Amino acid sequence: MIGYYNYSVILTYVGLGSAVLGMVQAMEGNLRIAILCLMVCGFCDMFDGAIARTCKRSEDAKNFGIQIDSLCDLVCFGVFPAVIGYAVGIRSAFGYFCMFFYVLAAVIRLGYFNVQEMNRVQEEGGKRKYYLGLPVTNVSLLIPTMLLLDIPTKFSVVRFYNIALLVLGLAFLSKMKVKKIYMHGLVLVAAFGTVVFFLVYKYGDRIACLPFSTTPL
Secondary structure (H helix, E strand, O other): OOOOOOHHHHHHHHHHHHHHHHHHHHHOOOHHHHHHHHHHHHHHHHHHHHHHHOOOOOHHHHHHHHHHHHHHHHHHHHHHHHHHHHHOOOOOHHHHHHHHHHHHHHHHHHHHHHHHHHHHHHHOOOOOOEEEOOOHHHHHHHHHHHHHOHHHHOOOHHHHHHHHHHHHHHHHHOOOEEEOOOOHHHHHHHHHHHHHHHHHHHHHHHOOOOOOOOOOO
8 A cells, every 4th residue: 555654643643533523523413522523633733743753754754744744634624624614504605705715725824834844844954933824723722712602601603603714714824923832832732722622521512503504604
């Protein structure tokens, strides 16, 4: 079989499997499970790089890892959140545009990142200090947090999901500098993510989900 097979991509593939499961659950109206799957994708992405660095690989295998990581990110953090958008009730032409723009922005960002990352490794090496624009993986925490706010505030955050996708897409393509976090920062993010995960697990069934609604959002 073609490809490079080693343990460096295990978490990447686990995240991909979680995204596929989550999309199926979203389409069936199980939004809580879908959001939990999105967060699992985020946790896998958070630590797959650390695992990959412990594996001795050829240059081709490393380049394969970069490509496969971005391809899986596109499914997990590009297509998957758009499917969740359909699950919460997006049906209008504007909503469909927002979904398309979001996925397109994720594609452009990930393709651009691959080029820049390969150039950076060849010219500088070492660890990356910051990103240009919002990394697509951040949505694994931003979207669950946003949807959770709908429960206590009764503000119907889900009604603005299409706008959220539009804003996130613009953030993907922006030139703002986002510092890459390491060590203590990762611990804090993981701790916050664990709290959000627990809240989604406990209260996620209260989040509105309209898989077969014709109401335009």
